[in-house]
Amino acid sequence: MEKIIIIGSGPAAWSAAIYAARGSLSPLVIEGQYSEVNQTRGTLPMGQLTQTMEIENYPGFPSGKIHDYIESAIPTDRVAILPPNEPEQRTILGAELVELIRSQAVFFGTRVVSDEIIDVDFNGKTLKLVGIDGNLYESQTVIIATGASVKYLGLKSEQLYKNRGVSACATCDGALPRFRNNEVAVIGGGNTALEEAIHLANFASKVHLIHRRDKFRASQILVNRLPEYPKIKVHFNYVPTEILGTQEKGVTGIKLAGTAGNTDLELPLAGIFVAIGHIPNTDFLKDNIELNEDGTIKRPIPFCSNTSAKGVFVAGDVADSRYRQAVVAAAGGCMAALDAEKFLAEN
Numbered sequence: 504m505e506k507i508i509i510i511g512s513g514p515a516a517w518s519a520a521i522y523a524a525r526g527s528l529s530p531l532v533i534e535g536q537y538s539e540v541n542q543t544r545g546t547l548p549m550g551q552l553t554q555t556m557e558i559e560n561y562p563g564f565p566s567g568k569i570h571d572y573i574e575s576a577i578p579t580d581r582v583a584i585l586p587p588n589e590p591e592q593r594t595i596l597g598a599e600l601v602e603l604i605r606s607q608a609v610f611f612g613t614r615v616v617s618d619e620i621i622d623v624d625f626n627g628k629t630l631k632l633v634g635i636d637g638n639l640y641e642s643q644t645v646i647i648a649t650g651a652s653v654k655y656l657g658l659k660s661e662q663l664y665k666n667r668g669v670s671a672c673a674t675c676d677g678a679l680p681r682f683r684n685n686e687v688a689v690i691g692g693g694n695t696a697l698e699e700a701i702h703l704a705n706f707a708s709k710v711h712l713i714h715r716r717d718k719f720r721a722s723q724i725l726v727n728r729l730p731e732y733p734k735i736k737v738h739f740n741y742v743p744t745e746i747l748g749t750q751e752k753g754v755t756g757i758k759l760a761g762t763a764g765n766t767d768l769e770l771p772l773a774g775i776f777v778a779i780g781h782i783p784n785t786d787f788l789k790d791n792i793e794l795n796e797d798g799t800i801k802r803p804i805p806f807c808s809n810t811s812a813k814g815v816f817v818a819g820d821v822a823d824s825r826y827r828q829a830v831v832a833a834a835g836g837c838m839a840a841l842d843a844e845k846f847l848a849e850n
């Protein structure tokens with residue numbers, strides 16, 4: 504019987520583990536598994552940060568030569584699985600950041616298993632989790648930090664240029680040299696798409712906002728702001744059919760098909776930001792926990808990490824459709840660990 508099990512392996516999970524380990528709760532983290540299925544659906548261990556490029560907005564990592572620090576702070580066997588880090592690299596990569604947080608959690612005594620939870624039972628006093636090979640885990644508290652998966656368009660060419668001009672996070676990647684003073688596109692018509700287009704207008708020479716209908720889904724207040732940004736050009740009634748690029752340059756453009764009888768279009772671009780929504784990773788919870796309408800886990804007590812199930816707490820993007828930032832997820836992990844610790848003390 505564990506005191507605390509944390510499911511997930513992004514910044515929320517490892518940050519919860521750091522707090523729980525330092526609180527002498529000897530946490531067990533179930534970090535997921537490397538498999539083809541997880542690769543395809545974007546749910547590989549270590550989370551969404553591994554899918555992004557440089558991280559320039561996580562506090563504590565100003566630009567500088569960080570190569571030597573990464574080499575010294577991350578165990579050799581883990582360095583081997585990271586993307587190449589050149590000695591002259593000046594900013595931290597997403598994969599490195601989450602690896603550093605993991606190392607910190609392990610340093611304080613966190614135990615890690617590579618398994619994938621496929622079923623849970625939160626009805627009894629003992630919380631039960633079932634792994635993909637039938638392993639049963641029992642715990643007094645559980646923190647769910649399984650994150651969300653980016654919805655991609657599903658184009659073959661999109662897969663080819665991920666992290667080479669195709670991004671799913673303008674806040675994370677928009678200021679990178681690849682996109683600065685170049686033309687980029689945002690796909691989608693929801694709040695995220697409009698916010699990303701506005702954010703990108705600070706860096707790009709032009710932002711093409713491409714939406715499949717002739718009416719935005721985003722809130723009116725954001726739609727009303729668009730005319731303030733002359734760099735943003737809206738293309739209604741278009742869907743991407745192919746992302747163009749070369750091995751050398753990455754993304755060079757996009758092909759669009761008209762959805763309302765309008766002529767097909769081809770745009771030269773340096774980057775494409777897919778903003779068509781996220782899917783919180785909650786399938787394994789089945790009916791054991793209450794969800795919000797948008798699929799995130801419901802937090803019945805404002806500002807707390809409690810869920811509808813007793814002893815079960817939540818952190819990170821699996822409960823957050825609004826901020827979706829690594830620093831917010833890490834803070835949520837801290838909150839969930841403190842709430843779990845309090846629960847254990849009181850029960």
Ligand code: NDP
Binds near residue numbers: 742778
């Ligand atoms: P949404 O689900 O709200 O919007 C997704 C958009 O992508 C829609 O316009 C949809 O088109 C389009 N889309 C979906 N699938 C495809 C596809 N295959 N091809 C082309 N277009 C596609 O997701 P968001 O990420 O924008 O928002 C998620 C939630 O987070 C929402 O509740 C939102 O309000 C909230 N949010 C709030 C913010 C804020 O308050 N500041 C900021 C960001 C998000 P269609 O409209 O035709 O369905």
